[in-house]
Every structure is written in C-alpha cells, then in structure tokens.
Amino acid sequence: MSHQPLEAYAPGSIRLLKPRHDPGQSINKLTQFLLCGSNTLSEAERELIATVVSNGNQSLFSTSKKMQALLTIAAAIRQNGKRVTPELIDLARSAGATEVEINDTVLLAVLFV
Known part of the structure; x- marks a missing residue:
C-alpha cells in the first residue's frame, strides 16, 4: 500500500483502516462490542482499561x-x-x-x- 497521510483523530492502527471500509467497520463493531456489549465488567471498568493503555501510549484517544x-x-x-x-x-x-x-x-x- 502506498503512503497515506494519517489524520490525528485516532490512533495509527485505526487511522490505517480508514481507506479500507470493510475492515474498519469490523474493527469498529468489535470495539463497540468490547466496550459496550454484555459483560461482567462494567462499561466504566472497560473504559478504564482502554484509558490505561491509551495513556501508556501517550495518546488521548477518544x-x-x-x-x-x-x-x-x-x-x-x-x-x-x-x-x-x-x-x-x-x-x-x-x-x-x-x-x-x-x-x-x-x-x-x-x-x-
């Protein structure tokens, strides 16, 4: 794949999927399921996990x-x-x-x- 300029609104892994609609849609569905779907962890606990990883990457994603x-x-x-x-x-x-x-x-x- 040729070089693509990346927008700053999302982490690199997500930004790379923007030109590819189908995989991006799948990742988005997985993300929504993991953060908001039925689970014994509360949504706040799952958001905390995402925040810890994001913070460790010095990213303020989402x-x-x-x-x-x-x-x-x-x-x-x-x-x-x-x-x-x-x-x-x-x-x-x-x-x-x-x-x-x-x-x-x-x-x-x-x-x-």
Whole structure:
C-alpha cells in the first residue's frame, strides 16, 4: 500500500483502516462490542482499561478537548500539585470545562495521589 497521510483523530492502527471500509467497520463493531456489549465488567471498568493503555501510549484517544484538558490537569497533580498552572486551568475553561468539573478533577486527582 502506498503512503497515506494519517489524520490525528485516532490512533495509527485505526487511522490505517480508514481507506479500507470493510475492515474498519469490523474493527469498529468489535470495539463497540468490547466496550459496550454484555459483560461482567462494567462499561466504566472497560473504559478504564482502554484509558490505561491509551495513556501508556501517550495518546488521548477518544477524549474530547475538554477531557484532554482535564486529564492534563489530573496528570499535573499526579506529578506535583504545583504543576497546575493558570494556563492549564484557562485551557480547560476554553475547552468547555465548568468550574465544578475543574474542581472535581482536582479533588479526584488529589484523592488518588
């Protein structure tokens, strides 16, 4: 297959399937089944597994700009609370995070540090 420019909206493995409709559709169905189908793990637990892998890959796959900003704040708190700068807070606000969401993110992060 020739070189294809990859869009940044999804991880490389998913982006590579975009030109191939059938395999991409199969992967999408599998993903939906694994994340949302009947299972003894809750959807939140399955999302957590996906988040851990995504975070390990330094990818924020399937997160909105707001969640990216909130997760950046949480990660800064994990490293050192002093890393939460006014710029990070402003970024979260500009991405649509409310004051309550920002505060809850900080409280959750602090709770688990």
